[in-house]
Amino acid sequence: MRVVEDFASVRSLARGVVGLVPTMGFLHEGHLSLIGAAAADTDTVVVSVFVNPLQFGEASDLSSYPRDLDRDVALAESAGADVVVAPGVEEMFPVAPETVVSVGSVAAPMEGLHRPGHFDGVATIVAKLFAGVGPDRAYFGRKDAQQLAVVRTMVRDLSFPIDVVGRPIVREHDGLALSSRNVRLSDADRLKAVTLSQGLMAGADLFESGDASVDEIIGAVRRRVSADVSVEYVEIAGSETAAPASDLGGEQFLAIAGRIGDVRLIDNVTLDNGTRTVDRGTRLDGPSILYEGGS
Numbered sequence: 001m002r003v004v005e006d007f008a009s010v011r012s013l014a015r016g017v018v019g020l021v022p023t024m025g026f027l028h029e030g031h032l033s034l035i036g037a038a039a040a041d042t043d044t045v046v047v048s049v050f051v052n053p054l055q056f057g058e059a060s061d062l063s064s065y066p067r068d069l070d071r072d073v074a075l076a077e078s079a080g081a082d083v084v085v086a087p088g089v090e091e092m093f094p095v096a097p098e099t100v101v102s103v104g105s106v107a108a109p110m111e112g113l114h115r116p117g118h119f120d121g122v123a124t125i126v127a128k129l130f131a132g133v134g135p136d137r138a139y140f141g142r143k144d145a146q147q148l149a150v151v152r153t154m155v156r157d158l159s160f161p162i163d164v165v166g167r168p169i170v171r172e173h174d175g176l177a178l179s180s181r182n183v184r185l186s187d188a189d190r191l192k193a194v195t196l197s198q199g200l201m202a203g204a205d206l207f208e209s210g211d212a213s214v215d216e217i218i219g220a221v222r223r224r225v226s227a228d229v230s231v232e233y234v235e236i237a238g239s240e241t242a243a244p245a246s247d248l249g250g251e252q253f254l255a256i257a258g259r260i261g262d263v264r265l266i267d268n269v270t271l272d273n274g275t276r277t278v279d280r281g282t283r284l285d286g287p288s289i290l291y292e293g294g295s
């Protein structure tokens with residue numbers, strides 16, 4: 001496996017069908033499942049590691065975002081990556097960019113409301129990664145369900161010849177969705193954080209049981225989440241449009257965002273109204289690699 005810092009080197013190493021797994025590093029099993037899927041599907045797997053300043057609203061969230069490139073390189077290699085590209089901010093933005101990719105209505109609700117400018121930052125960097133790496137396929141986790149909808153919309157609108165692959169959420173053994181931010185939770189806050197997924201599972205159970213309305217499902221979620229979590233939103237939204245819905249129909253996702261202390265987490269489950277089944281993601285059997293070597 002090769003570790004490089006620039007896109008020209010990536011392109012010179014790429015052979016055959018190229019799969020890109022864009023990440024902000026501090027890899028966990030969710031990322032490894034994306035890399036594994038890319039390794040099964042493509043000839044050259046490129047993992048990008050770049051903590052993108054454009055998508056962070058709060059300076060403290062950016063500065064406290066966990067980083068460990070040596071760890072990421074070892075994990076990416078073990079999961080089947082061929083190239084890790086880890087550009088510095090100077091490589092990515094030699095000058096402050098004047099071009100911003102702004103996706104419309106799909107980026108407006110939920111994360112868009114609570115993190116103004118976030119999706120402009122995501123779309124701009126993902127477009128830059130697509131242009132720089134030139135992948136045939138790009139792999140994203142469904143934990144960021146709205147991000148996935150934003151990226152798909154951008155790919156459609158800007159005619160990127162890239163197949164966007166969405167993969168199931170990977171959860172810790174107790175159900176908490178894997179996120180690099182989980183390492184910032186204290187033991188006490190972790191107990192509160194896990195109620196986000198417990199709320200979603202309560203909503204999912206109600207959905208599967210039959211006749212519940214959107215409001216009833218959202219109510220079930222809110223009742224299960226700890227009062228110590230500052231819930232920003234609970235919505236059911238269309239998987240393609242990310243538009244919050246007042247009725248069930250088609251493929252939708254039940255999404256939640258909340259703050260536990262200064263850690264903001266999101267999670268969701270996918271609702272299939274055709275079969276009345278829920279994709280809740282998969283669970284690890286034991287502790288995540290996020291905590292290896294840590295406290």
Ligand code: PAF
Pocket residue numbers: 022023024050052055122125126144147
């Ligand atoms: O999902 C993420 O980790 C980031 O939003 C992404 C897609 C790597 C863009 O910085």
